[in-house]
Amino acid sequence: MVLGIEFIDIRTNERQALGIRKGFFTSPPGKRLDLTRNIVIPAFIDAHSHVINYTMKANWIDLSNVKSKRALLNMIQETLNSRNLFLGYNFDESTWSEREFPTRREVDEVSGNKPVLLLRIDGHLAVVNSGLIEKLKLPENMFKDFGNGIIVEDNVYIVIRKLLSKRKLGPSIKALQSLLKLGIAASADMGSIVEPSDKIKKKLSRCMEVYFYYCLESIERQIQEGLDKTMFKYGGIITGFKLIADGSIGAKTAYLFEPYSDDPSCRGLLLIPEEHLEELIKAANRLEAQLAIHAIGDAAIDVVLNAYRWAKPGLRHRIEHFEMPHDDHIDKLAKCHIIPSMQPNFIANWQQRGGLYEQRLGWERAKRMNPLATILAKAGLIAFGSDNMPSDPLYGIYGAMTHPIESERLRFAEAVQCYTTHAAYSIFAENKLGELREGYVASFLALESVDIHNPKEVRNARIQQLFVRGKKISCQA
Numbered sequence: 001m002v003l004g005i006e007f008i009d010i011r012t013n014e015r016q017a018l019g020i021r022k023g024f025f026t027s028p029p030g031k032r033l034d035l036t037r038n039i040v041i042p043a044f045i046d047a048h049s050h051v052i053n054y055t056m057k058a059n060w061i062d063l064s065n066v067k068s069k070r071a072l073l074n075m076i077q078e079t080l081n082s083r084n085l086f087l088g089y090n091f092d093e094s095t096w097s098e099r100e101f102p103t104r105r106e107v108d109e110v111s112g113n114k115p116v117l118l119l120r121i122d123g124h125l126a127v128v129n130s131g132l133i134e135k136l137k138l139p140e141n142m143f144k145d146f147g148n149g150i151i152v153e154d155n156v157y158i159v160i161r162k163l164l165s166k167r168k169l170g171p172s173i174k175a176l177q178s179l180l181k182l183g184i185a186a187s188a189d190m191g192s193i194v195e196p197s198d199k200i201k202k203k204l205s206r207c208m209e210v211y212f213y214y215c216l217e218s219i220e221r222q223i224q225e226g227l228d229k230t231m232f233k234y235g236g237i238i239t240g241f242k243l244i245a246d247g248s249i250g251a252k253t254a255y256l257f258e259p260y261s262d263d264p265s266c267r268g269l270l271l272i273p274e275e276h277l278e279e280l281i282k283a284a285n286r287l288e289a290q291l292a293i294h295a296i297g298d299a300a301i302d303v304v305l306n307a308y309r310w311a312k313p314g315l316r317h318r319i320e321h322f323e324m325p326h327d328d329h330i331d332k333l334a335k336c337h338i339i340p341s342m343q344p345n346f347i348a349n350w351q352q353r354g355g356l357y358e359q360r361l362g363w364e365r366a367k368r369m370n371p372l373a374t375i376l377a378k379a380g381l382i383a384f385g386s387d388n389m390p391s392d393p394l395y396g397i398y399g400a401m402t403h404p405i406e407s408e409r410l411r412f413a414e415a416v417q418c419y420t421t422h423a424a425y426s427i428f429a430e431n432k433l434g435e436l437r438e439g440y441v442a443s444f445l446a447l448e449s450v451d452i453h454n455p456k457e458v459r460n461a462r463i464q465q466l467f468v469r470g471k472k473i474s475c476q477a
């Protein structure tokens, strides 16, 4: 049993010591584990995650490593030799040589009559085949493009719920443990396909601190039924509400001022009219509830920040993604104390030269996205999360360190702070999580000694010791 640790604080470069008792950091004891040769940081807090979806998708097929449309079609054909259903997620056509979605007809050719659903990596678009349309009797008006089998936004989840209601799929604890092994000891769940029962929430909370955010429907129900404060607490876990104002760049549903470069007829979608948003914000004031509003495109960000002028101070409202802000948006955000909740892994995924954002928006707009250093300087904080695309925080930190505009890059210690202290603040857990300090939960990791100024070394750094609530966890994958 480890009674205490000795380490170097990465912010001050000073030697520190802490004891560990009953899951918390305490004053240092005599006997300590020497971690001064490692890089010791608090365990990560994923401020924007979909923990329930992630664990439920343990039975789905991860398509993130599929390199071309052809390879995907071959994979579907092969898999369906031994299965009756193909549920794939995380496909990203922007990384394929063909750079186009598979069509319903192409999927039909390799799947026979067996149902297939392919969920795009951003979760805002899915392609389905004729077998699935028949099985669920899906009407034509559910589709964005019926001929090609394309569904977007809410309809994606209506279809998945319909499909899952015919099968029993619970969350997998093993999948949750794979998140723990990445050094993530707490997550904010920003909504799931199926709303989890209290029993499932308690089960998950035994492994990880999970903070649940409710979807839009719940807040409307709350308004109708009147105030019910008990909804905000589950065993002491505070929750807020998640609203979605627009879609994603990949699905061309993020709401923009200027059209998409690769589709001049399209400016994306505003999913909530501004007046409705204002009503919801006023309702949140009455409930004293925190809101987390998804806004990626510059026009959506504009609408959301405008509506936030009605927000009561102190509720720590958040804006999720905040990918295309203009300078005046950043000023407004800082002035209203809205918390930017951002995903630095998106920079590594899509914001590099020749990547998806450049394809969709042109380089001039693409390179200016996610201006982390400017936002951090003006707002004083950024809550980092992964949206599980992928979940690895070190990959996200690598993204923050490799922004295409050099002056927008963060240093390692700054990025870690966004993924710990600031993320904790965004979920009202700053007195408990995200610091190596007496009285805080003893969840931390010791990375192998790498050059923290080198993003590639950071990305590949191995976690040599991992402690969650004072207990050592094996990090072997």
Ligand SMILES: [Zn+2]
Residues within 6 Å of the ligand: 048, 049, 050, 190, 387
């Ligand atoms: Zn999300």
